[in-house]
Amino acid sequence: MTTPPPTVLLVGATGSIGRLVAAEAVRRGFAVRALVRDPARARTLPGGVEVVVGDLTLPATVTDAVASVDAIVFTHGSTTREQDVRDIDYAGVANILDALGDRRVRIALMTAVGTTRPGVPYAAWKRRGEALVRASGNDYTIVRPGWFDYNDAGQRRIVMLQGDLHQSGTPADGVIARDEIARVLVDSLSSPDAVRKTFELSAETGEEQRDLDPVFASLAADADGSLEGALDAPAPAADEEPERFREDLTRIEGLR
Structure with a gap:
């Protein structure tokens, strides 16, 4: 009997990164499911x-989306208004984790460089979304x-850094092509070296690496039980x- 391919749910599938993740995941042989609010926008997705x-x-509308999935990639994003990030970006993570319940899946969550910047309200909600993923008991990147x-x-060599030390709020914090972001997210789903890793992603001058496992492997894993990135x-x-x-944290920790 042929084993069916893993099913990956894309949250934010019709966005500029999500569409590229969909194409990359299809190319890599995943069965791809897209959660969309507007079916008309799904016309841009691959066949x-x-x-x-x-x-x-x-929450009640996402139950079907998470059914029987093996992995979830979050690329959704709203604005830099605190209310939007709280009620869409952060709440979206919480609602999907709630819908999963105690089922375990592989998660790739895209946030942003500077997530830990002090005194930035919208960034604080992105950091809290990260914390929920770490608390959920799922393997994640x-x-x-x-x-x-x-x-x-010519800036195609992928660089992964940790500590979120670049916080100018400008491109000086790092630059990266959208297709490379998509590639890293999809690669992380099948790399044991990417499990429980949190990192800032950018590119420097040079050719893109064919194998990202050594780059993932060079990173420190988040500490067991910690809500913070290494x-x-x-x-x-x-x-x-x-x-x-x-x-939310208490509820999601209770699902483990």
């Missing part, structure tokens, strides 16, 4: 992608890309965090 209609912000498409044509500055104490996050 063969299964489309499931649902609203990421409405958290990718914090630099600035999309600010790279020169080498990140300490997060605020729990009693300093919003009640919404504390409640």
